[in-house]
Amino acid sequence: xxxxxxxxxxxxxxxxxxxxxxxxxxxxxxxxxxxxxxxxxxxxxxxxxxxxxxxxxxxxxxxxxxxxxxxxxxxxxxxxxxxxxxxxxxxxxxxxxxxxxxxxxxxxxxxxxxxxxxxxxxxxxxxxxxxxxxxxxxxxxxxxxxxxxxxxxxxxxxxxxxxxxxxxxxxxxxxxxxxxxxxxxxxxxxxxxxxxxxxxxxxxxxxxxxxxxxxxxxxxxxxxxxxxxxxxxxxxxxxxxxxxxxxxxxxxxxxxxxxxxxxxxxxxxxxxxxxxxxxxxxxxxxxxxxxxxxxxxxxxxxxxxxxxxxxxxxxxxxxxxxxxxxxxxxxxxxxxxxxxxxxxxxxxxxxxxxxxxxxxxxxxxxxxxxxxxxxxxxxxxxxxxxxxxxxxxxxxxxxxxxxxxxxxxxxxxxxxxxxxxxxxxxxxxxxxxxxxxxxxxxxxxxxxxxxxxxxxxxxxxxxxxxxxxxxxxxxxxxxxxxxxxxxxxxxxxxxxxxxxxxxxxxxxxxxxxxxxxxxxxxxxxxxxxxxxxxxxxxxxxxxxxxxxxxxxxxxxxxxxxxxxxxxxxxxxxxxxxxxxxxxxxxxxxxxxxxxxxxxxxxxxxx
Amino acid sequence: xxxxxxxxxxxxxxxxxxxxxxxxxxxxxxxxxxxxxxxxxxxxxxxxxxxxxxxxxxxxxxxxxxxxxxxxxxxxxxxxxxxxxxxxxxxxxxxxxxxxxxxxxxxxxxxxxxxxxxxxxxxxxxxxxxxxxxxxxxxxxxxxxxxxxxxxxxxxxxxxxxxxxxxxxxxxxxxxxxxxxxxxxxxxxxxxxxxxxxxxxxxxxxxxxxxxxxxxxxxxxxxxxxxxxxxxxxxxxxxxxxxxxxxxxxxxxxxxxxxxxxxxxxxxxxxxxxxxxxxxxxxxxxxxxxxxxxxxxxxxxxxxxxxxxxxxxxxxxxxx
Numbered sequence: 001x002x003x004x005x006x007x008x009x010x011x012x013x014x015x016x017x018x019x020x021x022x023x024x025x026x027x028x029x030x031x032x033x034x035x036x037x038x039x040x041x042x043x044x045x046x047x048x049x050x051x052x053x054x055x056x057x058x059x060x061x062x063x064x065x066x067x068x069x070x071x072x073x074x075x076x077x078x079x080x081x082x083x084x085x086x087x088x089x090x091x092x093x094x095x096x097x098x099x100x101x102x103x104x105x106x107x108x109x110x111x112x113x114x115x116x117x118x119x120x121x122x123x124x125x126x127x128x129x130x131x132x133x134x135x136x137x138x139x140x141x142x143x144x145x146x147x148x149x150x151x152x153x154x155x156x157x158x159x160x161x162x163x164x165x166x167x168x169x170x171x172x173x174x175x176x177x178x179x180x181x182x183x184x185x186x187x188x189x190x191x192x193x194x195x196x197x198x199x200x201x202x203x204x205x206x207x208x209x210x211x212x213x214x215x216x217x218x219x220x221x222x223x224x225x226x227x228x229x230x231x232x233x234x235x236x237x238x239x240x241x242x243x244x245x246x247x248x249x250x251x252x253x254x255x256x257x258x259x260x261x262x263x264x265x266x267x268x269x270x271x272x273x274x275x276x277x278x279x280x281x282x283x284x285x286x287x288x289x290x291x292x293x294x295x296x297x298x299x300x301x302x303x304x305x306x307x308x309x310x311x312x313x314x315x316x317x318x319x320x321x322x323x324x325x326x327x328x329x330x331x332x333x334x335x336x337x338x339x340x341x342x343x344x345x346x347x348x349x350x351x352x353x354x355x356x357x358x359x360x361x362x363x364x365x366x367x368x369x370x371x372x373x374x375x376x377x378x379x380x381x382x383x384x385x386x387x388x389x390x391x392x393x394x395x396x397x398x399x400x401x402x403x404x405x406x407x408x409x410x411x412x413x414x415x416x417x418x419x420x421x422x423x424x425x426x427x428x429x430x431x432x433x434x435x436x437x438x439x440x441x442x443x444x445x446x447x448x449x450x451x452x453x454x455x456x457x458x459x460x461x462x463x464x465x466x467x468x469x470x471x472x473x474x475x476x477x478x479x480x481x482x483x484x485x486x487x488x489x490x491x492x493x494x495x496x497x498x499x500x501x502x503x504x505x506x507x508x509x510x511x512x513x514x515x516x517x518x519x520x521x522x523x524x525x526x527x528x529x530x531x532x533x534x535x536x537x538x539x540x541x542x543x544x545x546x547x548x549x550x551x552x553x554x555x556x557x558x559x560x561x562x563x564x565x566x567x568x569x570x571x572x573x574x575x576x577x578x579x580x581x582x583x584x585x586x587x588x589x590x591x592x593x594x595x596x597x598x599x600x601x602x603x604x605x606x
Numbered sequence: 607x608x609x610x611x612x613x614x615x616x617x618x619x620x621x622x623x624x625x626x627x628x629x630x631x632x633x634x635x636x637x638x639x640x641x642x643x644x645x646x647x648x649x650x651x652x653x654x655x656x657x658x659x660x661x662x663x664x665x666x667x668x669x670x671x672x673x674x675x676x677x678x679x680x681x682x683x684x685x686x687x688x689x690x691x692x693x694x695x696x697x698x699x700x701x702x703x704x705x706x707x708x709x710x711x712x713x714x715x716x717x718x719x720x721x722x723x724x725x726x727x728x729x730x731x732x733x734x735x736x737x738x739x740x741x742x743x744x745x746x747x748x749x750x751x752x753x754x755x756x757x758x759x760x761x762x763x764x765x766x767x768x769x770x771x772x773x774x775x776x777x778x779x780x781x782x783x784x785x786x787x788x789x790x791x792x793x794x795x796x797x798x799x800x801x802x803x804x805x806x807x808x809x810x811x812x813x814x815x816x817x818x819x820x821x822x823x824x825x826x827x828x829x830x831x832x833x834x835x836x837x838x839x840x841x842x843x844x845x846x847x848x849x850x851x852x853x854x855x856x857x858x859x860x861x862x863x864x865x866x867x868x869x870x871x872x873x874x875x876x877x878x879x880x881x882x883x884x885x886x887x888x889x890x891x892x893x894x895x896x897x898x899x900x901x902x903x904x905x906x907x908x909x910x911x912x913x914x915x916x917x918x919x920x921x922x923x924x925x926x
Contacts, residue, residue: 142863169914170914170923172863172914175860176856176859176860180856181856181859181922181923183923183925214926243925244663244666244876244920244924244925244926245666245877245880247919247920247925248874248876248877248904248920250877250880304628304629304630305629307625307628307629308629308630310625310629311622311625311626311629314618314621314625315622318618318622
C-alpha cells in the first residue's frame with residue numbers, strides 16, 4: 001500500500017512538473033529539489049528542536065515540580081517537627097516528674113497552647129488506662145471519656161517511637177462547638193507524671209488540627225492538573241483533596257503501593273492516562289507526600305501547542321515553497337527567453353529578437369546567440385549572393401560557348417556571296433545574321449519570348465539553308481499561346497545546329513527539320529525533330545555526360561549547355577530530352593515552365 | 607496550471623489562518639477551564655448538620671466546576687416578599703442556575719414562579735415540584751428512610767408500643783412527607799401511632815410531659831430541630847424514653863453519644879450538594895446528566911455504636 005501511494009505521488013509530480021510529459025523543466029527541478037532539501041532540513045530541525053525543547057521543558061517542569069514537592073515536604077516536615085517540639089516542650093518542661101494537679105495549672109502549658117492553637121485543637125492528658133485527666137481548652141472535654149479502644153491509644157502503648165502520630169479522627173473527647181465536629185490528627189506519647197508522690201505513666205495527647213495540614217497541602221497546588229495527597233507509610237490516605245468523594249465512591253485515586261516506593265519521580269499509567277508522580281517522605285512519621293500531575297499538564301503536550309507547531313511547520317514549508325518558486329522562476333525565466341529566441345531562429349526567423357536578461361551567464365549567452373544570429377544572417381546573404389553570381393556567371397559562360405563558330409562561318413558565306421555577286425542573298429544573310437545577333441544579345445537579357453527564340457532559329461536556319469544548299473528543308477511553328485511566353489535565350493539554336501550538322505549531314509535534299517513550340521499545361525515544350533541518321537542510346541547518354549569527343553562540326557556542347565542552363569534556372573525537372581533511333585531520326589524536346597512576363601519580374605530573372 | 611497554483615495558494619492561506627487562530631485564540635479550541643458559572647443556592651431550611659454538610663458539598667463542587675457561588679440563607683428574611691426580592695436581585699445580577707433548599711412548599715413554589723420567568727434551571731434539595739423551572743431533585747429516598755426508621759423501631763420496641771410522631775407546624779415538606787411514609791410503614795408493621803404537631807418549643811415540653819408521665823410510648827421525629835428539642839427535654843428532665851428519628855446536627859450527635867437519642871437516620875448531604883451542583887451545570891450546558899431527574903443519596907442509621915465508624919463517618923462527618 002505504501003509503495004502504491006508512493007508510486008501515485010511520483011506520477012502526480014511527474015504530470016505536474018514534466019514538460020509535455022517527457023522531460024522535467026529546469027524550473028521544476030530547481031524548486032522541487034530546493035524545496036525538498038529546505039523542507040527536510042526545516043522539518044528535521046523542527047522535530048529536533050521540538051523534542052529537545054520539549055524534553056528540556058519537561059525536565060525543567062520536573063525539576064520545578066520536584067523543587068515544589070521538596071519544599072512542601074520540607075514545610076510539612078518542619079510543621080511536624082514543630083509539633084513534636086511542642087510535645088517535647090510540654091513533656092519535659094511541664095509534665096515530666098510534675099504533679100498532675102500542677103500540670104494543667106501551669107502557665108507554661110497555657111502559653112504553649114495559646115502560641116500554637118492555630119495548629120493544635122486541644123491538649124489532653126490521660127491516665128495510662130485511658131481516663132481523661134485534663135484538657136485544654138478547659139471545658140471542652142466530654143465527660144466520662146475513655147480512649148482505651150482508640151487505635152491511637154493502642155499504638156501509643158505498644159509503639160516503639162516516643163511520639164506517635166495517628167490517622168485523622170473525629171475527636172471523641174471534645175465537645176462540639178456550635179454543633180461542629182472536629183477532625184484531628186492525634187499526636188500522643190507516654191509520659192511520666194507524679195501522682196501523690198508516685199511516678200505514674202500517663203498519655204499525653206495533642207490533637208493537631210486536621211485543617212492546618214489540609215491548608216498546608218491544598219495551598220501548595222501548582223496548577224489545575226496537579227494536586228498533593230498525604231499517606232502514612234502503609235499507603236493509607238491521610239489527606240486527599242477529593243477524600244470525601246473517594247469515601248462515598250464518587251472519585252477514585254489509583255492505588256499506588258507506596259510501601260515499596262522510593263522517594264523520587266515516576267510515571268504512573270495504571271488508569272490508562274499518564275500521570276507524573278513525585279513522592280517524598282516526611283521524616284520521623286514515615287508519611288509520604290505524593291504529588292500527581294496529569295499528563296496534559298505539561299505545557300507542550302496541550303492540543304493547542306501541537307496546533308501551533310503544525311502552524312509553524314506549515315508556515316515555513318509554505319514560505320520555502322513560495323520562495324523557491326520565485327527563485328527558480330527568476331533563474332529560469334531568462335533561460336526560457338533564450339530558449340524561445342533560439343527556437344524562433346531554428347524555425348527560420350533570423351530577425352528574432354533575443355531579449356534574455358538576468359544572470360550574467362544568461363545575458364552573455366543571449367548576446368552571443370544574437371551575434372551568432374547576425375553572423376548567420378550575413379553568411380546566408382553572402383551565400384545567396386555568391387550563388388546568384390555564380391549562376392549568372394555560369395549562365396554567361398555557357399551562353400558564350402555558343403556564339404563564335406557560327407559568326408565565322410556566316411561571314412564566310414556572305415563574303416562568298418558578295419564575291420559571287422549574289423547581293424540579294426548576301427543582304428538576306430546579313431539581315432538574318434543581324435537579327436540572329438540582335439536576338440542573341442537581346443540587350444543582355446537572359447530571357448526572351450518564345451517568338452523571338454523561334455525568330456532566332458529562323459534567322460539561323462536562313463543562313464544555314466544558304467550554306468547547305470537544298471540539303472534540307474525546315475518548318476517552324478509556334479502556338480499563339482506560346483508566343484508571348486518567355487524562354488531562356490539560345491536554347492533551340494544549338495539543338496537545331498546539331499540537327500543541321502549531324503542529322504542532315506548525309507541527307508540529299510530529303511532532310512527535314514521540324515521545329516515547334518507550344519504550351520503544354522504549365523510548361524513550354526519546344527521540339528526539334530529531324531529525320532536524320534539518329535543516335536544510339538549510348539551517344540545520347542554521352543552527350544549529357546559530356547563524354548562526347550569533339551567532332552569536326554560541333555562537340556554536343558550545345559545540347560548539354562542548353563540542358564545545364566535550363567536546369568540551372570528551373571531545376572532538374574526541366575531541360576533537354578532526346579529521343580532518337582539510328583537511321584530513323586531524332587526528336588529533341590526542350591521543356592521549361594511557362595514563364596510569363598509577370599513571373600519573370602517576380603522571380604527577378606530578367 | 608496557474609489556476610491550480612492559485613487554488614493551492616488560497617487553500618494554504620486558509621489552513622494557515624485556521625491553524626493560527628486555533629492555536630492562539632479560543633475561537634475554535636478552548637482548552638481553558640471554561641466559563642465561570644454563576645450559581646445561587648437559596649435555603650430557608652433549619653440550619654442543621656445536614657445543611658452544613660450540604661454546604662460543604664456545594665463548596666467543593668464550586669471549586670471543582672469553576673462556579674461563582676452565592677450561598678444565601680433566606681431564613682434571615684422573615685417575609686416572603688423579602689425572600690423573593692433577594693431571589694430577584696440575584697437573577698438580575700446574572701445568576702445562571704439555582705439550587706433551592708426550601709423547607710416550605712409555598713415558599714418553594716413562589717420562588718420557582720419567580721425564577722421560571724427567566725428560564726434559569728433550578729434543582730431542588732429535598733423538594734418536589736411540578737413547576738417547569740425545576741429540572742430535578744436531589745435528596746434521600748424518603749421511603750427508604752422511613753423503612754430504616756421503622757425497621758429499627760421494630761427491632762427495639764414491642765409491637766404494641768405507641769409511637770408519637772412529633773413535628774412543628776412549620777416543619778419542612780421533607781419532614782412532613784417522611785412522616786407520612788413513617789406512618790404508612792408503622793401501619794404496615796402493626797404499630798399504633800399518633801402525630802403531634804406543635805407550634806412552639808414549649809409545646810414539645812408539655813406534650814412530652816404527658817407522654818412520659820403516663821408512659822404512653824416512644825417518640826420519633828424527622829425534624830432535626832424537634833429531635834434536638836426532644837433530646838434537650840430528655841437530657842434536662844432525665845426522661846427515660848425511646849427517642850429516634852431522622853436528622854443530623856452536633857446536638858443530635860451529643861444526645862446519641864449520651865444514648866438519649868437511640869438512633870437517627872442521616873443521609874449524605876455532602877454528596878447531595880456536590881451532585882446537585884453538577885446537575886445544574888449540566889442543565890446550563892444542556893447536557894444530559896445520566897438522564898436522571900431525581901438523584902437519591904445514601905441514608906444510614908446512626909447510633910451510639912457506629913457513630914464514629916468508618917462506614918458512618920463519611921455520611922455525618924464529611925471531609926471539607
